Amino acid sequence: MLWAEVPLAGLLKTKVRVCYRGELVLLNRGRVAYGVAYWRGVAFTASRRGLIAFMFDQEWRARYARLGKRAAMPLDAACAVL
Numbered sequence: 001m002l003w004a005e006v007p008l009a010g011l012l013k014t015k016v017r018v019c020y021r022g023e024l025v026l027l028n029r030g031r032v033a034y035g036v037a038y039w040r041g042v043a044f045t046a047s048r049r050g051l052i053a054f055m056f057d058q059e060w061r062a063r064y065a066r067l068g069k070r071a072a073m074p075l076d077a078a079c080a081v082l
Helices: 029-034 051-067 075-081
Strands: 008-011 015-020 023-028 037-039 042-044
Touching: 015 029, 015 042, 023 029, 023 037, 051 075
Parallel strands: none
Antiparallel strands: 008 015, 015 023, 037 042
């Protein structure tokens, strides 16, 4: 998993428009603000901390902890690289 900032292209009453890899993406504003909005398998959220960060951390551990007692790269080390 990778955290990346995307430029905000516009706000509508119920939608958020962002530019991701050169494409304009329309997301549900409520889901982005209070949870996660998915577009083509990519998760978008408004916060890197709190409950959302905890959920992504748990998902990362569920995916990669099975590689052994320790994942190929600890999450803290991966965050430091980014």
